[in-house]
Amino acid sequence: MTYPSLREYVNQLEKCAKCGDCAYSVKLTTSRKPISLPCAIRNVLGFEAYDARGRIIVMKKLLEGEINVDRKFLDWLYTCTTCANCKETCLAVPGGLDTPSMVEALRKDVVNQGLTIEKHLSIRDATIDEHNPYGEPHSERRSFLKGEEIPKQAKTIYFVGCTPSYRQQSVAESTVRLLRNADEDFTLLKDEWCCGSVLLRLGYEDLGREVMKHNIDEIESTGAETLVTSCAGCYRTFKDIYQKMKVEEGSNLKVLHITELLDQLAEKGRIGFSAKKQARITYHDPCHLGRHGGIYESPRRLIEKVKGVELVEMKTNRSYAHCCGAGGGVKSTNPDLANKVAKERIGEALEAKSNLLLTACPFCKTNLTDGSSGLIKVADIVEYLAESMSAVKPEAETVVRAGVGATIEDEFPRYLESHPEIFVDLVMDSMLDFATFNSWNSFDKGEKPLNVFNVRRTQNGIEIRTGRAERADVALNFSPDTIKDLVASGDRDEYAKKFGRFYNEPTETKWIDFILNKSTKTLIRMGYGKFAREAGILEEE
Numbered sequence: 001m002t003y004p005s006l007r008e009y010v011n012q013l014e015k016c017a018k019c020g021d022c023a024y025s026v027k028l029t030t031s032r033k034p035i036s037l038p039c040a041i042r043n044v045l046g047f048e049a050y051d052a053r054g055r056i057i058v059m060k061k062l063l064e065g066e067i068n069v070d071r072k073f074l075d076w077l078y079t080c081t082t083c084a085n086c087k088e089t090c091l092a093v094p095g096g097l098d099t100p101s102m103v104e105a106l107r108k109d110v111v112n113q114g115l116t117i118e119k120h121l122s123i124r125d126a127t128i129d130e131h132n133p134y135g136e137p138h139s140e141r142r143s144f145l146k147g148e149e150i151p152k153q154a155k156t157i158y159f160v161g162c163t164p165s166y167r168q169q170s171v172a173e174s175t176v177r178l179l180r181n182a183d184e185d186f187t188l189l190k191d192e193w194c195c196g197s198v199l200l201r202l203g204y205e206d207l208g209r210e211v212m213k214h215n216i217d218e219i220e221s222t223g224a225e226t227l228v229t230s231c232a233g234c235y236r237t238f239k240d241i242y243q244k245m246k247v248e249e250g251s252n253l254k255v256l257h258i259t260e261l262l263d264q265l266a267e268k269g270r271i272g273f274s275a276k277k278q279a280r281i282t283y284h285d286p287c288h289l290g291r292h293g294g295i296y297e298s299p300r301r302l303i304e305k306v307k308g309v310e311l312v313e314m315k316t317n318r319s320y321a322h323c324c325g326a327g328g329g330v331k332s333t334n335p336d337l338a339n340k341v342a343k344e345r346i347g348e349a350l351e352a353k354s355n356l357l358l359t360a361c362p363f364c365k366t367n368l369t370d371g372s373s374g375l376i377k378v379a380d381i382v383e384y385l386a387e388s389m390s391a392v393k394p395e396a397e398t399v400v401r402a403g404v405g406a407t408i409e410d411e412f413p414r415y416l417e418s419h420p421e422i423f424v425d426l427v428m429d430s431m432l433d434f435a436t437f438n439s440w441n442s443f444d445k446g447e448k449p450l451n452v453f454n455v456r457r458t459q460n461g462i463e464i465r466t467g468r469a470e471r472a473d474v475a476l477n478f479s480p481d482t483i484k485d486l487v488a489s490g491d492r493d494e495y496a497k498k499f500g501r502f503y504n505e506p507t508e509t510k511w512i513d514f515i516l517n518k519s520t521k522t523l524i525r526m527g528y529g530k531f532a533r534e535a536g537i538l539e540e541e
């Protein structure tokens with residue numbers, strides 16, 4: 001056998017330091033925040049061969065000719081959900097060693113040489129014959145509409161996806177209701193096919209691209225400006241393949257996940273939500289939407305907009321969230337394994353004492369429901385929002401203007417607004433999140449912060465907005481007493497010195513913690529290094 005696709009990753013394979021952070025890490029070296037054993041598959045199966053370090057060792061041995069590909073090997077190859085939690089944790093190279101892409105490259109090599117799992121052949125054939133991996137009749141793809149009319153032309157296309165079309169129809173129905181309620185001008189593709197995600201994840205890359213080609217032609221024939229989808233897998237496929245391919249050709253089509261669009265519509269006051277009954281909700285980040293798509297905050301902002309609910313975080317969340325166990329072909333190849341991983345995630349939701357687990361992917365919903373054993377209700381965020389739509393639409397809001405008599409945490413954005421020099425070294429569009437926590441304990445447990453806002457470097461200074469940024473470079477966390485001291489600083493110099501002291505010598509009441517969402521090298525290139533040196537948290541070269 002030859003491995004042309006995997007060989008493209010030889011450099012990365014060589015860079016693995018065998019440190020084991022990708023599986024065993026419980027803390028991030030750049031923060032005191034716990035992340036807790038990133039590889040959900042290794043956590044369940046218990047052996048190193050299933051985590052990134054183990055996979056890298058196996059792949060190297062394969063390239064050296066010490067291992068042969070047989071049926072057992074294929075079973076191992078399809079146990080990785082390609083969730084990318086290992087990549088997020090790995091510090092060997094900026095952005096982390098890309099084990100999920102190596103796994104997919106190897107899948108492509110074995111498939112191209114005729115080695116495959118029988119179940120995958122039926123998925124492949126169903127996707128080609130009926131344009132969905134479930135093998136359901138193509139003619140029934142729109143059956144969730146129950147005969148309802150949809151305009152033929154519109155500026156927004158709702159790309160439904162196979163799981164909402166055939167297995168989770170209430171996700172598709174809810175999305176249509178939400179878009180209608182917000183008066184969004186939308187249509188569906190005349191002849192929607194599978195987005196190709198399943199084929200791509202299983203290693204049938206060429207076929208996956210062919211399937212996409214059909215959808216691309218359909219999209220282009222509509223002249224739409226925006227494509228929105230309620231499936232995290234479709235979102236990633238369109239973002240990864242369509243946008244990269246088409247932007248080069250001059251396409252302006254915007255690809256949005258439904259939570260991004262609803263977040264914008266809610267912010268403009270075009271849709272509002274009110275809980276039918278009180279709920280303590282926790283949110284599961286789908287890997288395709290979170291780590292692969294960089295969308296963490298719009299679903300949370302939407303949940304927080306529902307009057308009468310409390311949003312609580314699970315032990316692992318956002319970029320370190322454990323996978324639900326279904327992705328990367330694991331659910332179809334090894335449903336027992338997918339179920340065991342889902343049970344672990346359900347355990348985290350129960351540990352957070354939530355009574356409703358929301359996600360933003362119909363496939364995660366299916367797997368988490370299967371693993372829930374009825375211990376907690378699981379729903380897709382669009383289902384919950386559709387049933388919580390309120391007749392009264394809210395006023396548009398958001399730029400922060402803290403006023404006289406505000407609490408100390410509300411004073412913070414006002415102070416920063418009057419001291420833009422703190423951010424002067426940063427490149428345009430740099431983004432920082434600021435959050436205040438009552439105590440270290442409350443931060444550590446992932447409880448709701450007292451306030452959250454983000455700062456964006458603009459052409460003329462800075463812009464401050466409520467809520468977390470979708471793709472912040474750095475997330476900074478403070479205690480109220482820390483802020484009290486910081487906002488008393490007369491200038492940047494004093495602010496930087498105090499900042500460094502609270503970070504380097506934290507006390508119980510005065511501390512700062514931060515999470516770097518980009519590599520240190522990248523952050524330094526973006527201009528963060530100067531302030532960090534002034535603060536004494538980065539040594540002079």
Ligand code: SF4
Nearest residue numbers: 016017019020022090
């Ligand atoms: S993949 Fe990265 S985190 Fe994992 S062992 Fe190798 S260097 Fe360490």
Ligand code: SF4
Nearest residue numbers: 039080082083084086
């Ligand atoms: S992609 Fe996910 S399942 Fe695969 S090795 Fe990395 S952490 Fe484990």
